[in-house]
Structures are given as C-alpha cells and as structure tokens.
Amino acid sequence: MGGVLLAAALAVWAPPPARAHAPYALTVWFHAGQPGERRVMRAAVDAFNAEQDAARVRLVLIPEGSYNGQVQAAALAGDLPDVLEFDGPYVYNYVWEGKLIPLGGLLPKRLLRDLLPSVVRQGTYAGRLYSVAMFDSGLGLWGNRRLLERAGVRIPTDPAGAWSAAQFDRVLAALARHDRDRRVLDLKLDYPGEWLTYAFSPLIESAGGDLIDRRTGRTARGFLDGPGAVSAMRRVQSWFRRGYVDPDVRGDAFVSGRAALAWGGHWNYPRYHRALGRDLVLMPLPRFGPRLVTDSGSWNWGITTACRRPRLAARFLEFLLRPRWILAMTAANGAVPATRTALARSPLYRPGGPLRLFAVQLEEGYAEPRPRTPAYPVISSAFQQAFRAIRNGAPVRAALRRATTVIDRNLRDNDYYPPIAVVRRVPAAGGGR
Amino acid sequence: MRRTLTTGLRHAALLVSAAAFLAPVAFLVVGSFKPEGRILADAGSWRAFFPAHWTLDNYRDVFARVDFVRFLLNSLLINGAMVLSGLAVNSLAAYALARLRWAGRPFVLGLVLATLVVPFEAIAVPLFYGLSAIGWRDDWSVQVVPFVANPLSIWLFYVFFAGLPRELEEAARVDGAGVLRTFLTVVVPNARAAFATVAIVTLLFYWGMYLWPLLMTAGPHARPLPLAIATFYTLPPLRWGDILAFGTLMVAPVLLLFILFQRAFVRGVAATGIKG
Numbered sequence: 001m002g003g004v005l006l007a008a009a010l011a012v013w014a015p016p017p018a019r020a021h022a023p024y025a026l027t028v029w030f031h032a033g034q035p036g037e038r039r040v041m042r043a044a045v046d047a048f049n050a051e052q053d054a055a056r057v058r059l060v061l062i063p064e065g066s067y068n069g070q071v072q073a074a075a076l077a078g079d080l081p082d083v084l085e086f087d088g089p090y091v092y093n094y095v096w097e098g099k100l101i102p103l104g105g106l107l108p109k110r111l112l113r114d115l116l117p118s119v120v121r122q123g124t125y126a127g128r129l130y131s132v133a134m135f136d137s138g139l140g141l142w143g144n145r146r147l148l149e150r151a152g153v154r155i156p157t158d159p160a161g162a163w164s165a166a167q168f169d170r171v172l173a174a175l176a177r178h179d180r181d182r183r184v185l186d187l188k189l190d191y192p193g194e195w196l197t198y199a200f201s202p203l204i205e206s207a208g209g210d211l212i213d214r215r216t217g218r219t220a221r222g223f224l225d226g227p228g229a230v231s232a233m234r235r236v237q238s239w240f241r242r243g244y245v246d247p248d249v250r251g252d253a254f255v256s257g258r259a260a261l262a263w264g265g266h267w268n269y270p271r272y273h274r275a276l277g278r279d280l281v282l283m284p285l286p287r288f289g290p291r292l293v294t295d296s297g298s299w300n301w302g303i304t305t306a307c308r309r310p311r312l313a314a315r316f317l318e319f320l321l322r323p324r325w326i327l328a329m330t331a332a333n334g335a336v337p338a339t340r341t342a343l344a345r346s347p348l349y350r351p352g353g354p355l356r357l358f359a360v361q362l363e364e365g366y367a368e369p370r371p372r373t374p375a376y377p378v379i380s381s382a383f384q385q386a387f388r389a390i391r392n393g394a395p396v397r398a399a400l401r402r403a404t405t406v407i408d409r410n411l412r413d414n415d416y417y418p419p420i421a422v423v424r425r426v427p428a429a430g431g432g433r
Numbered sequence: 434m435r436r437t438l439t440t441g442l443r444h445a446a447l448l449v450s451a452a453a454f455l456a457p458v459a460f461l462v463v464g465s466f467k468p469e470g471r472i473l474a475d476a477g478s479w480r481a482f483f484p485a486h487w488t489l490d491n492y493r494d495v496f497a498r499v500d501f502v503r504f505l506l507n508s509l510l511i512n513g514a515m516v517l518s519g520l521a522v523n524s525l526a527a528y529a530l531a532r533l534r535w536a537g538r539p540f541v542l543g544l545v546l547a548t549l550v551v552p553f554e555a556i557a558v559p560l561f562y563g564l565s566a567i568g569w570r571d572d573w574s575v576q577v578v579p580f581v582a583n584p585l586s587i588w589l590f591y592v593f594f595a596g597l598p599r600e601l602e603e604a605a606r607v608d609g610a611g612v613l614r615t616f617l618t619v620v621v622p623n624a625r626a627a628f629a630t631v632a633i634v635t636l637l638f639y640w641g642m643y644l645w646p647l648l649m650t651a652g653p654h655a656r657p658l659p660l661a662i663a664t665f666y667t668l669p670p671l672r673w674g675d676i677l678a679f680g681t682l683m684v685a686p687v688l689l690l691f692i693l694f695q696r697a698f699v700r701g702v703a704a705t706g707i708k709g
Contacts, residue, residue: 063660
C-alpha cells in the first residue's frame with residue numbers, strides 16, 4: 001500500500017519531460033524606416049518563425065534618426081542583438097570596432113555569387129565579407145524630357161553616353177537660355193546628412209581624385225586636395241556662381257518643372273514619375289574624367305560578435321535574401337534588388353525597366369563604394385563641411401585642404417586604424433547548426 | 434502724457450518679445466495642420482502662421498508611422514514616477530536641511546549646491562557604464578531612479594521652507610506632532626506653490642530628455658517620446674508635416690499641465706526666487 005502511494009506520489013510530482021530543443025531567441029534590429037518596409041520585414045519574420053523551429057526571431061525596430069547612437073550604446077553595454085542592420089557609412093567602423101563577424105563561411109556560395117558586385121564590395125573589409133544586403137541604391141541624374149528637348153540637348157541613357165564635364169556645362173547653359181530664372185539644376189541641397197558626400201564625391205573620383213588614398217588608407221593629402229578634386233569642385237562651384245542651381249527650399253523644383261535636371265536616386269522615382277509621367281528620363285551623372293563614377297550603398301545586414309548561434313543567424317539572413325523577400329522589400333522602398341536573380345524579376349530594374357540604368361551601374365562596376373576605412377564617418381563629415389563652404393563661395397583649394405587636415409588628423413590620432421578587431425572568428429563551440 | 438508714453442512703449446516691447454517667444458510654437462502648431470507642400474513654401478513669410486488649407490493628414494501619418502500611444506504612455510509613466518517620487522524625496526531632504534539641526538548639515542547643503550553646476554552630460558557615461566555593468570538597462574525604472582534626487586528641486590524646496598514662519602510648525606510640535614507629521618500636516622499644505630513649481634520644472638526638464646533614454650533603451654517597450662521622433666528622420670525626403678505634428682502632440686501634455694497649474698507655478702516662482 002505504501003509502495004503504491006509512493007509510486008502515485010512520484011507520478012504526481014515527477015518533473016515534466018524536458019523539451020528537446022527550445023528555439024533560440026534570435027534578436028534582430030531593423031531600422032524603423034518606411035511603413036511598407038516595416039510591413040515586409042514583419043511578414044518575413046513571421047514566415048521564418050513558421051518555417052523552422054530552431055530559432056524564434058524577435059524583431060526590434062530602432063528609429064532611423066538615432067540608430068547609430070543606439071548601436072554604440074548597446075555595444076558598450078554588451079547588449080548587441082544577434083543580427084544587426086546598419087547603414088552603409090558604418091560598415092567598416094563596426095567591423096573595426098569588433099561588432100561584426102565574417103560571413104564567408106556561413107552563407108552558401110551560390111548566394112554570395114548571386115549578390116551584386118557592389119553589395120559584395122560594400123560588405124568586404126580586409127579581404128573578408130562582413131555584410132550582405134537586400135537592396136542597394138542608385139544615383140543618377142533625373143531629367144525633364146520636354147525641357148531638355150526644347151533646349152536641343154542630347155539625352156544620354158546609358159553609362160557610355162554620359163555627358164562629359166564640358167558637355168554638361170554646355171547643357172546647363174543651353175537650358176538656362178530657355179529658362180526664365182536660369183535655375184535649371186536641383187542638387188537636393190535640402191537633404192540632410194550624408195547626401196553631399198554620397199552625391200558629389202563620385203565627381204571627384206571621376207576626375208581622378210578621391211576622398212582618401214584607398215590603397216593605404218593613411219592619408220587624404222594629394223587625393224581630396226589634389227588637382228582632380230580641386231578642378232571637380234571648382235566646376236561645381238561655377239554652377240552656383242552662374243546661378244544654375246535652384247536652392248529649392250520648397251522641395252518641388254523638379255516636379256513643378258522649374259528645374260530641368262535633378263541630382264537624385266532611386267527613391268525619387270515614384271514622386272517624379274507621378275509628376276512628369278513619360279517626360280521623366282533617367283540619365284547617368286556627368287563624367288569629369290575618362291570614366292563615369294557613381295555611388296552605391298544602402299542598409300546592410302550583419303551578424304554581431306554577441307551572437308551565440310551564428311549559423312542560425314546566417315540562416316535568417318539567407319531567408320531574407322530569397323528573391324521573394326527581396327522583391328517585396330524593394331517593391332516597398334523602390335531600391336535596387338541586391339541579387340541578380342531578384343533583379344531579373346523586378347519590373348523596375350530588369351532589362352527594359354524604367355530604372356534599368358541604376359542596375360547597370362551597379363552590375364558593371366561604375367559604382368564606387370565608400371572608402372573601406374573605419375574613418376569614413378569623419379571623412380564624410382569633413383567633406384560635407386568643405387562642400388558647404390565651396391557652395392558659399394569659399395576658395396576651393398583651401399576648403400578641401402581644411403577637410404584633408406581634419407581627416408589626416410583623425411587617422412593619425414587613431415594610429416591609422418590598425419586592424420585590431422578584424423582577427424575575430426566565428427565562435428566554434430556552440431556555433432550550432 | 435509722458436507716463437502714458439512710457440507704459441505704451443513698455444507694452445509694445447512686451448508684445449514684441451512675447452511674439453518672438455510664441456512664434457516658434459505657432460509655427461509648430463500651424464505647420465502641423467498644413468499640407469506637406471506648403472510648410473517650407475510658406476516658411477519665409479507671414480503665411481507660415483496662417484494656413485490657407487487645413488488638413489489632418491500629418492496627424493494621421495504620425496499614428497500610422499509610430500505607435501504614438503505606447504510612447505506617450507511610456508513618457509507619462511516615466512515622468513509621472515519621476516515627478517511624484519522626486520517631490521517626496523527632494524521635499525523631505527530640503528526640509529531636513531532647512532529645519533532640522535544635525536551634524537554636517539551646512540556641508541551637505543554645500544555639497545547639494547555644488548552638484549548643481551555639474552551637467553548631466555558629464556556624468557552620463559560613468560552612470561551608463563555603472564548601471565550597464567549590473568545589467569540594469571532597457572526598462573522604465575532605469576530612466577527614473579537615477580534622477581529622483583535632484584539638487585535643483587532640493588534647493589527650490591529649501592528656499593521655500595526656509596521662508597515659512599516657524600510658528601506654524603512650533604504650534605504643531607506643542608500639540609505633540611512629530612517631525613514627519615508636522616511636515617505632512619503643516620508644511621506640505623502651506624507649500625503647494627513650491628510643490629507645483631518643482632513638479633513643472635522637473636517635468637519641463639525631463640519630458641524632452643534624449644541622451645539618457647538613447648543610451649539605456651533598446652526596445653520600444655520602454656522608449657519615451659523624444660526617441661520616437663527619430664523615426665521621422667529617415668532617408669530623404671523628410672516629411673516635415675509629420676515631424677511638426679509629432680512635435681505638437683509631444684508638447685501638448687506639458688503645455689496643458691502648465692496652463693492648468695499656471696497660477697501655482699507663478700506663485701512658486703515668486704516665492705522660490707527662480708525667476709530670471
């Protein structure tokens with residue numbers, strides 16, 4: 001009787017059977033961008049959670065305006081998420097600070113081969129891939145066909161036909177002759193942040209200069225203040241001096257038909273297309289030297305050094321890079337799909353699509369990524385200051401020299417950013433499936 | 434005649450300065466009801482303050498783009514807890530400094546005054562490291578507790594309590610009331626203006642706090658309003674109408690509270706001498 005009671009008691013008090021494998025809580029930080037982007041990301045996370053039971057993604061939306069600040073604070077507090085999204089300017093800085101692990105051995109080779117070369121170049125630091133992306137950006141020149149034809153100028157539609165610097169000057173003069181206030185060029189001077197570097201450093205690179213010596217990463221002297229950069233920025237300054245640039249405080253210079261040309265990117269297309277319809281043309285930037293250069297880069301994905309299960313994190317990234325999700329995301333934000341497979345299926349970017357030029361620029365190597373140095377945020381900030389001074393009429397060489405001094409001082413102060421954090425490896429133990 | 438002229442000039446100067454202070458607020462509120470295309474277009478003229486076409490689109494956008502109610506509740510919880518606990522702790526500390534006799538009192542009072550000149554930014558990083566080291570981050574309490582004791586609040590209460598007639602408290606003591614009872618039943622009812630002033634000053638200071646929540650919060654569950662506005666600073670083009678609408682909604686609770694307690698605040702300002 002006693003034995004029965006004991007058995008019954010044990011049966012009642014026996015601990016519940018342990019679960020074989022509780023799903024790993026995979027924390028993912030995503031920028032709280034446009035509502036459409038958020039909808040797609042939430043749907044992707046739900047689909048990923050439903051498809052497998054090894055991991056359960058917890059999506060955290062971080063406001064875009066304070067994103068880098070929150071990442072830095074989380075890193076200092078040892079509280080980084082497993083998977084992190086980050087904007088292009090910060091890729092190399094985050095790698096150098098030891099926030100990210102290399103992705104080379106974690107993602108399938110066929111997927112890496114499918115990525116656009118611009119995305120791979122953007123994500124590579126010291127020979128290793130640290131980030132991938134669902135989309136890339138396109139930079140070009142938007143034109144109003146009606147106004148361009150009225151001025152009798154040739155309309156280039158591919159990189160090979162890009163206007164030279166002298167041709168572009170003549171185009172501006174011709175357009176100005178047909179324009180009441182002569183302000184024919186919208187340079188998006190109302191855009192905040194990194195725009196000035198993103199939009200105008202390609203002109204310097206096209207003219208033979210650069211933001212920094214990319215080979216050594218140790219100086220900007222002779223590059224940002226060299227003859228190519230000075231001549232490029234003097235030409236830009238002449239556009240302001242001659243009154244060709246519309247200050248566009250209302251943000252409607254191009255859509256209202258006041259300006260015939262607008263410096264811009266893929267994100268302008270929906271609004272411009274609504275306003276101009278068939279009169280909207282997309283052209284490459286002018287080339288200031290023998291080769292055309294444009295910019296690239298957008299939000300990236302990486303796996304942080306805080307992640308205990310990098311292979312699970314990589315599985316999530318692989319899931320996000322499926323054509324279905326890339327196409328859904330790029331339909332929401334209008335950006336260039338980051339894989340060739342998705343690109344071929346995109347109505348906007350496939351051959352014959354209205355934004356095909358952006359894809360060609362990225363695929364055929366016209367897009368130059370940001371300099372691969374942790375100093376990029378400083379470089380960008382120094383260039384922006386120089387650009388504003390030049391816009392306001394400051395001597396070009398002196399403005400660029402000041403920026404060069406700021407950059408070189410930062411490089412020197414940081415001992416030229418020795419690769420202290422690049423030695424990190426994928427954790428072997430517990431690296432998981 | 435001369436006196437009338439002087440009064441007129443004084444009123445004119447006051448009107449001009451009032452307009453200068455009100456203009457940004459008026460731009461914020463009026464702009465939030467304008468169509469996106471008119472905000473920057475009107476910014477350089479008198480039309481900035483008189484919309485030709487009213488719209489609620491910007492407010493609809495705000496509620497569509499962020500979980501505004503959640504952020505508002507977070508802010509109300511954090512600031513409400515901070516104000517209430519701050520009133521209790523700082524008034525008691527000030528009373529002890531103003532009325533009780535104990536060893537080291539002048540030194541402690543000097544120390545409290547000295548901390549007034551240390552800006553928060555100077556201690557933010559060590560505080561961040563210390564609290565992160567013990568794993569205290571990413572909740573609402575870490576946005577409250579470090580700020581409960583506040584030297585400015587202690588000083589305002591101290592000045593007010595020091596000016597109260599001692600006879601009131603002595604009468605309570607004669608009736609057998611202890612220190613705490615005297616404080617609660619005699620001092621607090623006579624110091625309503627000081628409490629209102631400290632509450633409003635605390636709220637004004639912390640309602641818009643950005644750096645500390647940025648350092649200490651990661652998820653939206655504990656994020657207050659000032660961080661949420663960063664959601665609107667996206668890739669260009671920015672939607673200024675949404676930013677102005679969010680700003681208006683963010684300012685409204687503080688403004689409402691100030692209007693409700695305006696009289697007590699003005700009395701408190703006069704009594705504690707914080708004007709100017």
